[in-house]
Amino acid sequence: xxxxxxxxxxxxxxxxxxxxxxxxxxxxxxxxxxxxxxxxxxxxxxxxxxxxxxxxxxxxxxxxxxxxxxxxxxxxxxxxxxxxxxxxxxxxxxxxxxxxxxxxxxxxxxxxxxxxxxxxxxxxxxxxxxxxxxxxxxxxxxxxxxxxxxxxxxxxxxxxxxxxxxxxxxxxxxxxxxxxxxxxxxxxxxxxxxxxxxxxxxxxxxxxxxxxxxxxxxxxxxxxxxxxxxxxxxxxxxxxxxxxxxxxxxxxxxxxxxxxxxxxxxxxxxxxxxxxxxxxxxxxxxxxxxxxxxxxxxxxxxxxxxxxxxx
Amino acid sequence: xxxxxxxxxxxxxxxxxxxxxxxxxxxxxxxxxxxxxxxxxxxxxxxxxxxxxxxxxxxxxxxxxxxxxxxxxxxxxxxxxxxxxxxxxxxxxxxxxxxxxxxxxxxxxxxxxxxxxxxxxxxxxxxxxxxxxxxxxxxxxxxxxxxxxxxxxxxxxxxxxxxxxxxxxxxxxxxxxxxxxxxxxxxxxxxxxxxxxxxxxxxxxxxxxxxxxxxxxxxxxxxxxxxxxxxxxxxxxxxxxxxxxxxxxxxxxxxxxxxxxxxxxxxxxxxxxxxxxxxxxxxxxxxxxxxxxxxxxxxxxxxxxxxxxxxxxxxxxxxxxxxxxxxxxxxxxxxxxxxxxxxxxxxxxxx
Numbered sequence: 001x002x003x004x005x006x007x008x009x010x011x012x013x014x015x016x017x018x019x020x021x022x023x024x025x026x027x028x029x030x031x032x033x034x035x036x037x038x039x040x041x042x043x044x045x046x047x048x049x050x051x052x053x054x055x056x057x058x059x060x061x062x063x064x065x066x067x068x069x070x071x072x073x074x075x076x077x078x079x080x081x082x083x084x085x086x087x088x089x090x091x092x093x094x095x096x097x098x099x100x101x102x103x104x105x106x107x108x109x110x111x112x113x114x115x116x117x118x119x120x121x122x123x124x125x126x127x128x129x130x131x132x133x134x135x136x137x138x139x140x141x142x143x144x145x146x147x148x149x150x151x152x153x154x155x156x157x158x159x160x161x162x163x164x165x166x167x168x169x170x171x172x173x174x175x176x177x178x179x180x181x182x183x184x185x186x187x188x189x190x191x192x193x194x195x196x197x198x199x200x201x202x203x204x205x206x207x208x209x210x211x212x213x214x215x216x217x218x219x220x221x222x223x224x225x226x227x228x229x230x231x232x233x234x235x236x237x238x239x240x241x242x243x244x245x246x247x248x249x250x251x252x253x254x255x256x257x258x259x260x261x262x263x264x265x266x267x268x269x270x271x272x273x274x275x276x277x278x279x280x281x282x283x284x285x286x287x288x289x290x291x292x293x294x295x296x297x298x299x300x301x302x303x304x305x306x307x308x309x310x311x
Numbered sequence: 312x313x314x315x316x317x318x319x320x321x322x323x324x325x326x327x328x329x330x331x332x333x334x335x336x337x338x339x340x341x342x343x344x345x346x347x348x349x350x351x352x353x354x355x356x357x358x359x360x361x362x363x364x365x366x367x368x369x370x371x372x373x374x375x376x377x378x379x380x381x382x383x384x385x386x387x388x389x390x391x392x393x394x395x396x397x398x399x400x401x402x403x404x405x406x407x408x409x410x411x412x413x414x415x416x417x418x419x420x421x422x423x424x425x426x427x428x429x430x431x432x433x434x435x436x437x438x439x440x441x442x443x444x445x446x447x448x449x450x451x452x453x454x455x456x457x458x459x460x461x462x463x464x465x466x467x468x469x470x471x472x473x474x475x476x477x478x479x480x481x482x483x484x485x486x487x488x489x490x491x492x493x494x495x496x497x498x499x500x501x502x503x504x505x506x507x508x509x510x511x512x513x514x515x516x517x518x519x520x521x522x523x524x525x526x527x528x529x530x531x532x533x534x535x536x537x538x539x540x541x542x543x544x545x546x547x548x549x550x551x552x553x554x555x556x557x558x559x560x561x562x563x564x565x566x567x568x569x570x571x572x573x574x575x576x577x578x579x580x581x582x583x584x585x586x587x588x589x590x591x592x593x594x595x596x597x598x599x600x601x602x603x604x605x606x607x608x609x610x611x612x613x614x615x616x617x618x619x620x621x622x623x624x625x626x627x628x629x630x631x632x633x634x635x636x637x638x639x640x641x642x643x644x645x646x647x648x649x650x651x652x653x654x655x656x657x658x659x660x661x662x
Contacts, residue, residue, distance in 0.1 A: 010520060052622070076573075128464075129465070129466075131466045132640075140651070140654075143654070144507075144509075144629070145509075147569065147571070148509065148510065148571050148627055148629075150569075151568040151569040151570075151571040151573075152568070152571070152573065154389070154390065154391065154568055154569065154628075155566055155568035155573060157566055157573055157575060158619055159563070160533055160561065161531060161533075161564050161566070161575065161577060161579075161617075161619060162579075162616075162618075162619060163583075164531050164533065164564075165531075165562065165579055165617045166581075166615065166616075166617050168529075169581060169615065169617075174556075174557050177557055177558060178581055178582065180581065180615050293572040
């Protein structure tokens with residue numbers, strides 16, 4: 001008992017590793033502390049007779065220390081497993097701490113109560129579904145955004161949708177609703193080598209079956225379009241990016257069309273419909289193609305050829 | 312001299328240069344001189360390219376004049392045509408695929424056994440951007456209803472939906488007040504697909520948008536090539552009814568490009584239009600310069616054109632995972648899961 005006082009004087013005034021000083025209060029980080037506060041009566045180091053409750057893997061144990069064993073630190077703490085039933089656990093505490101100071105008994109029971117409460121809560125929470133928080137590394141987010149933008153330009157959505165709809169019109173999925181004369185379909189016909197009327201399945205289950213056909217034709221379509229566009233744009237563009245070529249050609253077409261039809265709102269003739277007529281026949285010579293370019297280009301034509309010759 | 316001067320990884324060009332006694336540009340220490348050398352190399356390359364192009368064009372022109380077919384032009388490489396070969400690409404004549412389609416979870420829908428019924432709900436938080444988005448979704452998809460999430464588990468909601476005969480369920484997930492994910496659960500025992508949702512544009516923000524009618528829309532599913540893509544395409548198709556009303560001229564598109572699925576909602580119309588076209592050039596006849604100049608360059612033709620007016624929202628989906636069976640993230644069997652190391656190749660796509 002005497003050494004307790006000495007220990008406390010040293011710990012409190014000089015230095016204690018477990019003491020956590022806060023503005024209002026001092027806490028004790030020692031695992032065996034009953035209350036968690038730094039007090040003369042709560043300090044497990046400064047009291048030779050002490051008891052705590054600790055939780056290991058969901059079960060509660062009563063730990064007790066007494067003077068008789070203070071010489072051998074290995075056997076210092078005696079451990080008693082507490083029953084899961086709260087009432088019975090209280091009785092066990094009473095039994096083991098029968099003639100102990102009231103302070104310790106009281107604090108131990110308080111600690112037991114708090115611990116059982118939080119264990120109940122943990123078990124209830126484990127039954128509920130937990131939401132998984134996922135990290136989104138900034139690098140990946142940026143990459144996805146970039147790829148999406150490029151995929152969007154590669155998709156040429158409006159054109160593909162219009163093409164698909166025209167194909168359906170041509171193949172007769174719309175039945176008698178529309179009444180366009182057949183010769184005006186020749187453009188659409190020339191677009192691809194479609195099986196004439198062999199797509200019976202199309203009538204009934206349009207979505208799933210047509211899927212494949214459209215997908216393949218689509219891919220071929222885009223490729224061929226790309227070739228044509230590139231070919232036309234090759235002489236003008238130093239950079240041979242496919243998309244750039246296609247886009248700028250689109251713009252030039254757009255300006256051409258808008259010049260001619262100012263009344264039309266925002267729709268231009270899809271370039272795809274212009275292309276097919278060339279496909280069936282030989283490509284016209286580069287010179288004539290150059291001449292058909294928007295007026296700006298035609299002016300340069302002779303000059304450019306001269307420039308080429310210089311190199 | 313020996314070893315220091317010689318680099319282990321010399322290519323054929325550099326070896327030739329060394330043997331000819333000429334210095335590599337990269338070995339010149341003076342920056343000005345070095346960059347001047349590089350400029351010369353670049354100018355050479357540009358000149359060669361121009362010559363190549365010119366030669367090709369003259370060859371073509373000559374061939375046309377002579378009446379032969381011109382030499383074929385090179386096909387430029389795009390990501391789409393240099394895509395890594397995928398053995399799971401669905402072939403149209405694949406018997407196994409047709410058999411599978413007959414017995415998979417969507418066969419009932421395609422056999423028109425039932426009208427699809429959609430349940431839309433959100434994650435625990437639901438802010439106003441998400442609510443607006445869902446409101447638009449309700450206009451696009453026929454026979455859809457929105458239910459507030461409450462504090463139910465997804466598995467419980469799946470059970471409730473099954474009891475009330477829903478065929479599909481959407482769960483719009485949210486992060487920081489913006490919708491960022493879409494979980495599609497096909498209902499009786501259907502697969503669960505989780506998508507990343509991005510680039511949402513509501514109809515109000517779309518310039519010149521139209522107001523959709525309540526006709527049954529037509530569905531367009533573009534570019535779903537692989538088996539996985541085919542399955543996802545059928546999943547989308549199972550949300551919409553199988554009897555489109557063509558007179559309504561409403562089209563809903565799911566277009567897959569490089570694993571991004573673009574959703575668009577349009578009203579369309581077919582029109583006859585006069586378009587200008589290149590005059591056809593017949594090989595061998597009238598191909599000399601004089602008659603070419605005399606002939607008309609463009610010809611007016613009547614063509615059928617499709618015009619689109621966009622209505623309804625537009626958004627982009629990217630498949631994150633496909634799990635067979637209804638939602639069970641712990642014990643469910645995943646058919647496909649996106650892993651980061653699938654992104655390493657720029658030419659490999661899965662849908």
